Amino acid sequence: MDLVRHYLDYNSTSPLSQSVKSWLVSGDVFFANPSSQHHLGKLSRKSINQVTEAILKTFSLVPITHKILFHSGASEAFSSFAYSFGVWSKQSKKKLLICYSDLDHPAVTSQVNKSWDENVLFLRLEQNQDFTYNDDKNLAEILRFKSDYPDLIVLYHHLWVHNEVGSVASLENLKKFKAIQDLFIHVDSVQAPGKIPDWKVLSVGDIFTFSAHKFGALKGVGFSIYSSSLVLLPFITGGGQQALRSGTENAMGVKSIELALNDLALIDFKINFSRKARLEELLSKELSGIGAVLSSDSKISNSNTIYFYFHRISSDVALALFDLNGLMISAGSACSSGAAKPSAVLMHKGLSAYAKNGLRLSLPFNLNEAELSDIENKLKIIFNKIRETNF
Ligand SMILES: Cc1ncc(COP(=O)(O)O)c(C=O)c1O
Numbered sequence: 185m186d187l188v189r190h191y192l193d194y195n196s197t198s199p200l201s202q203s204v205k206s207w208l209v210s211g212d213v214f215f216a217n218p219s220s221q222h223h224l225g226k227l228s229r230k231s232i233n234q235v236t237e238a239i240l241k242t243f244s245l246v247p248i249t250h251k252i253l254f255h256s257g258a259s260e261a262f263s264s265f266a267y268s269f270g271v272w273s274k275q276s277k278k279k280l281l282i283c284y285s286d287l288d289h290p291a292v293t294s295q296v297n298k299s300w301d302e303n304v305l306f307l308r309l310e311q312n313q314d315f316t317y318n319d320d321k322n323l324a325e326i327l328r329f330k331s332d333y334p335d336l337i338v339l340y341h342h343l344w345v346h347n348e349v350g351s352v353a354s355l356e357n358l359k360k361f362k363a364i365q366d367l368f369i370h371v372d373s374v375q376a377p378g379k380i381p382d383w384k385v386l387s388v389g390d391i392f393t394f395s396a397h398k399f400g401a402l403k404g405v406g407f408s409i410y411s412s413s414l415v416l417l418p419f420i421t422g423g424g425q426q427a428l429r430s431g432t433e434n435a436m437g438v439k440s441i442e443l444a445l446n447d448l449a450l451i452d453f454k455i456n457f458s459r460k461a462r463l464e465e466l467l468s469k470e471l472s473g474i475g476a477v478l479s480s481d482s483k484i485s486n487s488n489t490i491y492f493y494f495h496r497i498s499s500d501v502a503l504a505l506f507d508l509n510g511l512m513i514s515a516g517s518a519c520s521s522g523a524a525k526p527s528a529v530l531m532h533k534g535l536s537a538y539a540k541n542g543l544r545l546s547l548p549f550n551l552n553e554a555e556l557s558d559i560e561n562k563l564k565i566i567f568n569k570i571r572e573t574n575f
Pocket of ligand 1: 374
């Protein structure tokens with residue numbers, strides 16, 4: 185009999201949502217260029233406009249206060265917005281301070297190594313052992329920069345839901361930063377939809393970036409919601425299709441966003457939290473003496489992510505073992521190349537001896553009881569094998 189396999193790598197990318205699948209099968213898709221002036225082009229344009237309205241409505245926002253930029257995903261968005269702030273500060277002869285954390289996704293941390301003009305400064309934000317931000321310390325540091333450069337512009341990155349450990353950093357805590365003049369907050373919202381109950385509440389922030397493939401839409405498309413008062417400059421130039429981003433718009437990808445977002449309404453968070461807790465408990469028990477679960481160290485956690493490590497098994501070896509036994513999980517950062525590299529999360533916890541042993545299990549939006557039981561059985565089998573081989 186074929187082995188039943190479970191895909192437990194939803195933070196890396198999710199399968200297509202049911203509505204997206206049905207829509208693709210129907211064949212009634214938007215292929216025409218939305219800039220074309222014929223009937224089909226106008227249908228594509230109409231669809232993009234309608235999805236724009238639907239997204240704003242999903243987040244209870246209105247076009248007067250907020251705009252939407254469609255792009256290829258969060259990696260593009262972080263480069264584009266940072267570039268825009270870099271050019272703006274240079275043109276206005278002001279310093280730009282980019283704030284980030286070592287625990288951010290590489291889409292953010294990689295900005296530091298780009299060749300910026302000398303007007304760009306960086307501040308590494310501090311995070312506590314429970315993955316919360318050390319707000320008092322970070323605020324004091326920014327104010328110190330502000331006193332050195334009174335007309336400083338600040339681009340502050342905030343990771344809402346951590347892709348590896350699933351910790352949730354509340355947006356409400358950002359209020360004290362918003363009080364600083366010319367400080368703009370870019371919220372990495374990639375792992376929020378469908379994974380925390382209040383993912384639609386964009387309470388504090390100037391830019392919120394989402395990757396559609398993380399919640400059931402097509403790959404290669406994402407969107408950022410940004411405050412209309414922001415003056416932004418394009419990173420990708422050309423035909424000027426979207427004022428902020430040139431290039432033929434992805435009408436089909438954009439439509440898939442609306443369908444997938446709607447499907448998230450079917451999620452029962454109470455059930456998801458309790459199923460995650462069951463697996464976390466089982467893993468903690470099985471790992472006793474040979475590893476540990478790390479995700480439970482965070483004060484507030486999402487509904488689908490469990491991060492753990494072994495003392496003596498590297499993540500690439502463990503991944504193969506899990507895969508052979510029907511559990512498709514992941515190691516390290518959600519979108520890394522697959523090679524085992526030291527985990528920023530384990531380093532942050534002072535667990536550098538195990539830094540290449542991190543593993544992440546990220547659950548589906550709608551895991552059912554039968555699937556959960558099968559996953560539990562498979563975990564027990566895997567751990568028995570590990571004990572037998574005396575790892
Ligand atoms: C928190 C977070 N931010 C940014 C990204 C980058 O998204 P993308 O690869 O879709 O550009 C990811 C991808 O895993 C992520 O998890």
